[in-house]
Amino acid sequence: MNNIIVQKYGGTSMGDAKRIKNVANRIVKYKNKGNKMVVVVSAMGNTTNSLIEKAKEINTSPSSREMDMLLSTGEQISIALLAMAIESLGEKVVSLTGAMSGIYTDQNHKKARINRIDPSRIFNELKSDKIVIVAGFQGITFDGNITTLGRGGSDTSSVAIAAATNAKLCEIYTDVDGVYSSDPRKVPKAQKMKEISYDEMLELAKLGASVLHPRSVELARRHNVPLVVKSSFNDNEGTKIIEVNTNMEKVLIRGVTIDKNIARITVANVPDKPGVAFKLFKKLADNNINIDMIIQNLNHENSNDISYTLSLEDLENGKEISNEFCKEIEGGKVLIKDNVNKLSIVGTGIAGSAEVASKLFGTLYELGINIEMISTSEIKISCIIEDNMSDNAMQKVHSAFKLDKLEMSN
C-alpha cells in the first residue's frame, strides 16, 4: 500500500442502470491501470426523495434516528447495484455499508460528524484485490446506530476515507466537470478553473457553489488530501484543489457565488448587557443550528438588534429557539426574513484590498440593490441582498471583476 484512489459518484452519476454501468466501466479502467480502487457512492437520483415521501405518509415528524435508518437504505441499494455492475465486467468487488467500512460518527442523527474511520476492513478487501464500494453519506455510532451525515455527506465520506487510507488521490465525480468562476447555468460566461486552492474552494463551497460541500473541503485541507472535481459524463480534466500558491501576491478574484438557501433572523431589542449574544448563540449551537453571518448593533432605543443568517432548513428551529431565548431573557422580539440571498466574491488577497470591496459595493449600488448585511474574510466578501435581484447581480459582478474573459489557467 499505497496506490489507492478514492472516487466518489453522486446521485446523478448513479441515476439509472445505464449510468451505473458507465461508472463501473470507468472504475475498472482505473483498476486496470494498477490502482487500488475505493469508490464511495450516493443514493440513486430520486431514491432519497421517494423514501422521504413514504415516511411522510406515515408520520409527519418522524425521529431523526428512524429517518436515518430509512434513508441509509438508499446508498445501500446503490453500492449493491454498482458492485453487481462491476461483477458483470468480471472484476472482484465487494460493497460495504458505512458501518462495515468502519465509519464511526457522533450520535447527531441526520447531520452526524465522522469521529473516526477504522479502515481495516477496506484494507483487507483491497489486499484480496477487490474493488471496494462504500456507501457514502452514512456511518454508525459507537453504540451501533446507523447515522447519516447530512448535507455534503458523501463528499465528506470520500475525503475522510481518502485521508484514513492515505490515498494518493480523491476524485469527486459530479454532473459538472469542475469548479467554475460562477454558476454556469446563470452566468453563461463562467470559466472553468484548472486549479484552485483549498481556501478558495472552501469559501466558494461555503458560499453555495454546490460542487463540493465545505465540510469535505475543510477535511481535505486538514488532512492534505489531493482532491479533483470531475464530471462522470465525460473525460474532461476537471479542477484540482491544491495548496495555496504562495508566490501569488496580486489580488485575484476567483469566483462569484449566490447562496439562495439562507434566511435571516433578527432578535430585536435585546438588553445591551454582556453575555446576551453569547447565550443566544450558545443555545443555537447546543441545538446544532449552524449560523453563518452575525451582525449586532445598538439601535436608537439603546438596546441591541442581533441578526444572523442560517440555512432555510434550519429556519423553523432557529425561530423556535430564538423565541425561547426571548422568553428566557424576558425581552427581545424575533423577526424573520426568508427572501434573502447571499452574494459573495472569493479570491486570494481580498483582505487588504479596499479596491475590491468598493468595486463590489459600487456594482450593487449601480443596480439599485440594497446591501442588508456584509461579512468579510481573508479571501471573500459576502453581501446579503434581496433574492429577486440576485441572479442579475451575480452576472454583473462576474463581468465587473473581468471573470468573463479571464485566463483561468491558474
Add this chain to the structure above:
Amino acid sequence: MNNIIVQKYGGTSMGDAKRIKNVANRIVKYKNKGNKMVVVVSAMGNTTNSLIEKAKEINTSPSSREMDMLLSTGEQISIALLAMAIESLGEKVVSLTGAMSGIYTDQNHKKARINRIDPSRIFNELKSDKIVIVAGFQGITFDGNITTLGRGGSDTSSVAIAAATNAKLCEIYTDVDGVYSSDPRKVPKAQKMKEISYDEMLELAKLGASVLHPRSVELARRHNVPLVVKSSFNDNEGTKIIEVNTNMEKVLIRGVTIDKNIARITVANVPDKPGVAFKLFKKLADNNINIDMIIQNLNHENSNDISYTLSLEDLENGKEISNEFCKEIEGGKVLIKDNVNKLSIVGTGIAGSAEVASKLFGTLYELGINIEMISTSEIKISCIIEDNMSDNAMQKVHSAFKLDKLEMSN
C-alpha cells in the same frame, strides 16, 4: 423479564401506509396490556420484486453476496416506517436491522441459517421500555457480511428471537387467519383448525401449506416456542401450534396440501454399485440443494434409476450438478420433469393405517391420476402426480377424508 411477546408481520400486512398504521395500532394495544413487544417484519409488499428488477437491469446473475446487500434494504425500510408509525402514536420504539438484533448466520448467502442470536441489544431496548422492531429475513455473518435467510426467513427470524428471548408467545401475522385443512382458495370447504401439533404443522408446512415455513416450525418445536398463526386484517382467533395431543389415538387426517413448486430429476442408468447414490446426494448437499423425495429402483437393464424431487428454484442447479455427476461416474443420463405437483395428506397416526393409504390411492385412481412417486412418514403420505390434475385431486381427497364437514375444534 419475561413478559415478552414476539409478533411477526409479513409483506402483505406491511403493504402500504394504512396497513402499517394498523399494525402499529395492534402492537401498541398489546404493549398497553403490559407486554414487552418485539416485532419482526418483512419487506413491504412488492419491494423485494422491484429490487430484483433493478438488479436484473444491471447483471443477470449477480453474486448472492451482493443480492443480500441489496435485498436486505427491503426489511430495513419496513422497520423504519413501522417505527415511525409507532412514534406517531406516542410510544417509545426502536428499529433494529438483523445485524443490530444480534442475528448471526452462516455464510450461505441467499439461504443463510441462523447460528446464534445474541439478544443483549433487544433486552437493553426492552428495559428502557421501548417497542423493538426487528428486520426479519436477514442476519449477519461473524465476519460482518449481511445475509438473507431465504424462503420463510422472516418466520424463522421471529421464532429464533422468541426462543432466544424466552418469549411467552410468538404470533405470526399473515393474510390468512389460521391453518386450514386445505388451501381455502382451492378447496372452498376447507376448515380452520383451532389447534394443531408441531409435527402436523411441520408436515403441512413442508407440503406447501404456505402459511408457515417448515424451518420456523421445526425451530419452534425444538425450542418449544408457543406459536400462533393469525390474520393482521381481523381479530379472529387464529390457530395455535401445540405439543402433540398424546391421548389422541385414532387416526385423524388434518389436512390436504398441494405443492406446485417442485420438479423431478431422474438420473437414469447409473451402475448398480455401492456408494453411487451417496455420491450424488453428497454432491447435491455440498451445493446446498435441498432434496425432498428420493426413489431408487433397479431397471430392466440391471442398472439403477435414481429419481429425486426438489424445488423449482433449484432445478437449474440440480440439473447441472446431476450432469456433472454423470460425467464423473462416466455413465447415467439426466431426465427432467417439471410439470409435477406433490399432493399430500397429513394427520396423526397415518403410519399404522393401511386404510388411509388405500383410500388416498383409490381416490386418485378414480380420477384417472397416475402416481409417479410415493413417500410416507409417521404422519403423512405424499404422491407425485401430473400438475394438470392436482387442484381437482385436492378437492376430491379433501371430501374423501370427510374434511369438508369435520368439526375441526381440535
